[in-house]
Amino acid sequence: MDNLTTAQFDECVLKASEQRPVLVDFWATWCQPCVMLAPILEKLAQEYGDRLRLVKVDIDQEPQLAAAFGIRSVPTVVLFSKGKVATQFSGVLPPDGIRRLLEPHLPRPSDALIEQARTLLRDSGAGQACMLLRKALAEDPDNCRIHPELGTVLLHTGELEELEQLLHDLPTNIAQDDAFRLLRAQLAFARVAEDAPAVPELEQLLAKDENNLEARFALAARKVVAGEYEPAMENLLAIIRKDRRYGDDCGRRALVDVFALLNNEGPLVRKYRGLLAGAIN
16 A cells, blocks of 8 residues: 655545545554554455545655644554544554444445435424434444434424433443533433423512522523523522522533533633632632
8 A cells, every 4th residue: 555645645635535534544664563553454444445445654754744643653543534533543453443433433324314314404304304313223223423413303303201212322432422411411401491380480480589499490491492591591690699509509510511502612601601600619
């Protein structure tokens, strides 16, 4: 297998990875572990066929590339997908270990169903999208890209028990991913809102007793579910200021979850993060 040059890298790796993932083996001629790893990678590339392309970069011949991607030791193997680094590892791993790293990022036949479901969801066909994703998961349970898509649709359609079961049954290798942490937070808010009185009734309860923290938390959950994040955060902050111990500090924990739903950035997050710091110090 020929080594790529710096001039070839953009075309052969970054642009090519838009069509299928490209695995780059950063190596050196003097590196004995590199020699050990090479046949393992070549066998895996043959196994994956059109789902993966394998290329090599000699770090002594192309030091600019090694520096650009922070390669400090060899062998280092980097998987590129959609023009970006998807995953990487250093040293010699057994084939099964490499497969576990690569599989979540490689194309699978069920990906076509995911794309169809996304199109349906954009066109307000949430029910049909849900059916397609259920079908995709039944046919290809190892495709970890299906789970967050199905979870989002189940939340959208209010299928909370099915969402709860989906989150409970997640494969261990993805269970702690950020996408599922957010879905768990959204599910928790949806569960509280599901059992809560309507917003006008909650507001009446708080007008009679502003220290009714149960009603205030329920109102915050209702606001989160409705996408009204600022009043939700205002109510959660009021709980924290009144009683940090309420619900085992649920006000603070829920406020941190709202920050995560807002990608932990933006003026609202900055504002309420500062107010939270003032409230707990």
